[in-house]
Amino acid sequence: MNPIEQTGIKNIAVYARVSTANQEEEGTIETQLVEVREFARKAALNIIREYCDDGWSGDTLVRPALDSLRQDARSKMWDTILIYDPDRLARRYSYQELVMDELKEAGIDIKFVTVTSPSNPEEKILHGVRGLFAEYERAKIKERFRLGKQRKIKEGHIMVSQPLYGYSYTPKKDKVHGFYEINPEEARVVKMMFDWIANKGMTIRGVIKKLQEKGIKPRKSKRGVWSASTLTTILRNEAFIGKAHWRSSIAVIPKNPLKKERYRKTQKSSRIARPRDEWMSVDVPRIIDDDTFNDVRTKLSLNKNTQIGARHPYLLTGRIFCVCLKRRVGSGPQRGRYKYYVCCEKVASFPLLKKCNEKGLNAIHADNLVWERLSGILGSSDLLKAQITHESKESEMNRKYFKDDATVIGEEIRKLNEQIDRYNRAYGEGVFSIEQLREYVDPIRNRLVSLESDLRAANNHLLDVGETNFPSDEAIDLFASNFKKISKNLNFEQKREIVLNAVEKIVGNQSRLEIACNLILNQHVGYRTNHRNGWDNTQKVENLGKRIPFHFTIELPPPDYRNRPGSLNRFRRDVPNKLTAFPK
Numbered sequence: 001m002n003p004i005e006q007t008g009i010k011n012i013a014v015y016a017r018v019s020t021a022n023q024e025e026e027g028t029i030e031t032q033l034v035e036v037r038e039f040a041r042k043a044a045l046n047i048i049r050e051y052c053d054d055g056w057s058g059d060t061l062v063r064p065a066l067d068s069l070r071q072d073a074r075s076k077m078w079d080t081i082l083i084y085d086p087d088r089l090a091r092r093y094s095y096q097e098l099v100m101d102e103l104k105e106a107g108i109d110i111k112f113v114t115v116t117s118p119s120n121p122e123e124k125i126l127h128g129v130r131g132l133f134a135e136y137e138r139a140k141i142k143e144r145f146r147l148g149k150q151r152k153i154k155e156g157h158i159m160v161s162q163p164l165y166g167y168s169y170t171p172k173k174d175k176v177h178g179f180y181e182i183n184p185e186e187a188r189v190v191k192m193m194f195d196w197i198a199n200k201g202m203t204i205r206g207v208i209k210k211l212q213e214k215g216i217k218p219r220k221s222k223r224g225v226w227s228a229s230t231l232t233t234i235l236r237n238e239a240f241i242g243k244a245h246w247r248s249s250i251a252v253i254p255k256n257p258l259k260k261e262r263y264r265k266t267q268k269s270s271r272i273a274r275p276r277d278e279w280m281s282v283d284v285p286r287i288i289d290d291d292t293f294n295d296v297r298t299k300l301s302l303n304k305n306t307q308i309g310a311r312h313p314y315l316l317t318g319r320i321f322c323v324c325l326k327r328r329v330g331s332g333p334q335r336g337r338y339k340y341y342v343c344c345e346k347v348a349s350f351p352l353l354k355k356c357n358e359k360g361l362n363a364i365h366a367d368n369l370v371w372e373r374l375s376g377i378l379g380s381s382d383l384l385k386a387q388i389t390h391e392s393k394e395s396e397m398n399r400k401y402f403k404d405d406a407t408v409i410g411e412e413i414r415k416l417n418e419q420i421d422r423y424n425r426a427y428g429e430g431v432f433s434i435e436q437l438r439e440y441v442d443p444i445r446n447r448l449v450s451l452e453s454d455l456r457a458a459n460n461h462l463l464d465v466g467e468t469n470f471p472s473d474e475a476i477d478l479f480a481s482n483f484k485k486i487s488k489n490l491n492f493e494q495k496r497e498i499v500l501n502a503v504e505k506i507v508g509n510q511s512r513l514e515i516a517c518n519l520i521l522n523q524h525v526g527y528r529t530n531h532r533n534g535w536d537n538t539q540k541v542e543n544l545g546k547r548i549p550f551h552f553t554i555e556l557p558p559p560d561y562r563n564r565p566g567s568l569n570r571f572r573r574d575v576p577n578k579l580t581a582f583p584k
């Protein structure tokens with residue numbers, strides 16, 4: 001029997017959530033927790049765990065704390081969950097029901113501070129009606145707000161929190177609409193930027209550099225420098241020729257997010273354009289004439305196209321890193337001749353001074369040498385078998401390590417449970433009061449919770465390293481001989497798939513690369529990813545057994561700067577070495 005049940009103390013967990021946007025009406029996470037804790041105290045409930053999603057919208061169920069709550073519910077770490085009101089679980093009634101049903105199935109009791117949790121069919125219907133009504137209210141308010149905003153824009157009223165660069169904003173006052181006025185200093189900068197691109201042939205990068213030299217900073221930026229995307233967005237804004245647009249784009253959930261995160265606070269972080277006839281426009285004071293504006297717009301899109309067209313296929317993109325541990329990326333077209341993997345730190349810190357001084361490494365050499373070694377390994381059954389023998393020994397050692405770990409933790413858990421038993425017996429014999437019992441037992445319970453999670457982790461590791469399902473010798477021979485046959489005739493796309501599949505990480509400088517592989521022997525190599533650089537590694541390929549880790553290093557030939565643009569040798573190749581002619 002569970003010792004805690006004997007004492008009659010009910011162990012519960014609490015869940016709290018507030019969204020960033022609605023803190024005014026919902027209060028902060030702290031105020032919510034205060035209410036919940038007070039409720040628990042009065043009802044003699046013992047809180048052993050608090051799950052908080054601070055700053056999370058209730059429109060999604062994918063929230064970190066809610067996820068671990070649902071996970072823990074299954075392992076029965078507590079038997080009741082206390083929540084301020086059903087809205088904390090989810091905004092949508094159907095989502096609330098989903099989570100509540102799931103918890104009830106796991107045998108968890110759900111309690112709310114503001115409403116009683118439905119216990120019979122009638123109450124459940126009442127609860128549903130209440131939830132649907134709240135949902136309807138919210139939709140109504142949202143729609144009313146949207147229509148009101150639309151009407152105001154139609155009347156020529158400008159509503160923004162941040163005006164466009166080049167303008168100042170005067171919000172609504174008495175009966176006068178909010179409006180834009182030209183901000184003289186910023187408007188001067190805007191005119192300069194348009195002039196540089198339209199008449200001086202500058203690129204966006206050139207403009208960024210020039211602004212930096214002149215000490216002109218954007219309004220808001222952590223680094224205090226202009227970014228190419230901000231600048232491009234600004235330069236395309238038709239407000240400068242007298243028309244400010246609203247509703248020209250719509251927020252959507254990104255298809256190919258740059259970062260693959262499990263939890264996203266902002267779901268709709270990407271924007272797509274709306275059809276032009278749905279836009280709403282308001283007249284604003286003009287800063288730029290039509291000709292200059294259109295000229296710049298054409299030049300910007302021209303720049304963009306030339307860059308995309310000339311991109312060189314880099315074999316190692318997405319897998320290669322600098323020794324400073326930032327990514328290395330294939331350098332731009334640079335007149336189509338010079339291919340380097342350059343450290344991103346340099347790109348990211350532009351136009352400020354770069355912190356990492358590592359030079360770009362020769363992409364042609366790196367691509368060829370890495371491919372040569374990798375295909376050499378994949379085509380040699382001897383090398384693959386030797387690595388598997390080595391790996392098996394290694395996992396045997398790991399297995400022993402985690403097994404020992406699990407034994408030690410298990411022993412400590414047993415001792416703590418004995419201790420709790422002793423306290424319970426003493427309480428039963430009237431040695432001390434219930435308050436004293438809680439004082440003694442609570443810290444032990446907390447320690448137990450953390451030990452149990454350690455034990456789970458150790459057991460999971462054990463399962464991981466326990467898997468010795470390496471491919472058989474026959475499978476390896478077959479794979480290696482097949483690979484040898486096809487490897488000579490692979491095109492770039494196929495090589496790229498194999499690299500993405502086999503290589504985990506390459507770290508290096510100009511002279512040396514360290515390559516970490518995780519080889520998977522598959523009769524046909526396939527790697528599909530949505531990401532533009534193949535960074536997404538979540539795709540599972542049907543495999544013939546455990547992946548084989550493989551590490552190797554490659555020395556790169558010394559760089560040859562003779563023909564690089566800007567190198568003196570390029571112009572003085574035929575000039576005799578003057579040093580020898582120096583007088584003694």
Ligand SMILES: [Zn+2]
Pocket residue numbers: 322323324325326343344345356357358
């Ligand atoms: Zn670097």
